[in-house]
Amino acid sequence: MDNSIRVKFDKIDRKILEILQANAKITNAQLSKDIGLSPAPTLERVKKLEQSGIIKSYHAKLDPEKIGLGVSTFVLVSLIGHNKGNIDAFMKEINQIEEVIECHHITGTGDFILKIIAKDITAYQKLMLEKVSEIKEVDSMQSMVILSTFKDSKVLPIPA
Amino acid sequence: MDNSIRVKFDKIDRKILEILQANAKITNAQLSKDIGLSPAPTLERVKKLEQSGIIKSYHAKLDPEKIGLGVSTFVLVSLIGHNKGNIDAFMKEINQIEEVIECHHITGTGDFILKIIAKDITAYQKLMLEKVSEIKEVDSMQSMVILSTFKDSKVLPIPA
DNA sequence: ATTTTGCGCCACATAATATTTTGAAATTTC
DNA sequence: GAAATTTCAAAATATTATGTGGCGCAAAAT
Known part of the structure; x- marks a missing residue:
């Protein structure tokens, strides 16, 4: 019930979110290359996005x-x-x-x-x-x- | 355009699909425990489900x-x-x-x-x-x- | 202007996890 | 009922994630 809490994120975070929405199975190494950062801070950002609730969950999409x-x-x-x-x-x-x-x-x-x-x-x-x-x-x-x-x-x- | 191809899968596959729909980030080890198989055949089943197109993709769900x-x-x-x-x-x-x-x-x-x-x-x-x-x-x-x-x-x- | 503080980054080491390989057991097919 | 196929487990290997320490830059304070 913590609605409408606008958590802030920068351009890099936005890119991470776009990529993970389209493909959640990307490796952290590849993700870090795509956004132009090294693996450690990349993972740290992903974790923060998860903890803040911006990323709620991950799902497999099936062919009905x-x-x-x-x-x-x-x-x-x-x-x-x-x-x-x-x-x-x-x-x-x-x-x-x-x-x-x-x-x-x-x-x-x-x-x-x-x-x-x-x-x-x-x-x-x-x-x-x-x-x-x-x-x-x-x-x-x-x-x-x-x-x-x-x-x-x-x-x-x-x-x- | 290969619509309506009914690929077959058994009870274990169905369970895998249910779990991965709800939580795509589960580790293979945990998934194997949940379905009562060892990691190797579990992973093999997941790969087959992906290759057959039953599992189309994986996505992060965000909080709008x-x-x-x-x-x-x-x-x-x-x-x-x-x-x-x-x-x-x-x-x-x-x-x-x-x-x-x-x-x-x-x-x-x-x-x-x-x-x-x-x-x-x-x-x-x-x-x-x-x-x-x-x-x-x-x-x-x-x-x-x-x-x-x-x-x-x-x-x-x-x-x- | 210089120091200080803090944050975000990288590189490397280590731990966790996925993946491959091998071979045995069960099931199916003829 | 034997051969072939499929399915599985265990262990070895490869890949990936994760933790640690130190560096550099930017903003704030003096």
Whole structure:
């Protein structure tokens, strides 16, 4: 809960962050060459970025198709009530469903947008009917099936 | 372009994939303990998963707030024409904009959904007016500002 | 202007870790 | 049921990360 703490970092740190976002498996030696520093201070900077929470974690990115996940969707969800109790209850239920890989509270028409991933349309339908729709706080839902993904960058643009 | 190639993997591989999605920085020794194998075959399995393309890449996840990115949005975009030429032209323009970190072609009302990240509302507005709106294939847009993100799992549910 | 202080850097030494090799055991195939 | 293939473990080796000491530069103080 230590939100919006703006930790400071310089041009070199920014470069490190760009590189590690694109490729977390780079060796420290190579990273140090790319940023023009020797290995020791390079590693020290990376550690500081980790400790300060700027770097939160490291993840392997898989190919959904190759592990048998053929259907991805975004779902706009409206709740029946917009009070904190309902929202908390909804969140709690959503957290239990592993196929829901993202859940954002948004402005606009709906209240939430979910990203869901499933094996196929049949599995998706079953998931929606038996799990998501069953959450009693849910009023309406609107699904958008992803036909194809043109861009899925893991590199955030770091402001100057 | 070698889509939908279903590579096969067993229960141990699945466990490896789950672990590496959640934590790519685990040492091979620790990974081998977690899955109950010795280091050598463990590493061999990881390499095969990488070579087969099941594991596509590794990325550092940053804290957007701490690098000064305070505004994230989803944007529904409709194009003026739905032919391939227009879509290609749109994609090309979108790829140039680094603040657009995701772009998916979807079914339903709109044609595309984008995920955009910016420093603040002012920067977001400027970005939308000067870059995204300027793309001539764009007909209409509808923004959904993310108030908060409750779930952002990097772990895909791997079907049995 | 000179000293002082502190930070960030490099180079080298050492520790940790990954990777290769070898061979044995289990499983599959014919 | 034997040969071939695959999968594994243990140990040796190579690579990489990490800790230490000292140097140099920049900013602050005198």
